[in-house]
Amino acid sequence: MEAVGAGPLRIGVYTGLSTLPPDDEPSRVAARELIDDLRAEGVPYRLEDEQVAGAKGQLADLVVLLGGPASIGAVVRIFRLWLERDRRRWLALTIDAGDGAPRTIKIEGDAISERTLHDAVQRLVGHAVGQDESGAPSP
Helix, strand or coil: CCCCCCCCEEEEEEEEECCCCCCCHHHHHHHHHHHHHHHHCCCCEEEECCCCCCCCCCCCEEEEEECCHHHHHHHHHHHHHHHHCCCCEEEEEEECCCCCCCEEEEEECCCCCHHHHHHHHHHHHHHHCCECCCCCECC
């Protein structure tokens, strides 16, 4: 897997609870849990704070760094386990394919299969590395 530009592939991760705004404490706790899960499994990530001073909301933008195909499996497993903890949880994943049109998928549900989640993340990553929906190189 090659990133657009140098370095690992970057996926923006946004979290939430369907019944609460992002600045509510339970939403913030859920976001911190995901960060803790990534850290515990050794998945590289960054927090990129783009908040306006004094604004409420998520602590920072979470960016997961994917270095190769094996890292997709680890991230998928963490995302699935995180989603299963509370049926209100959702994830929005965004990737920039370098064409000025970021791709985003939203994932929600507590009974999502690991295969379904893996396929969704793989399709998202495929856009950034120049593959079509089947995984073949884009023309």
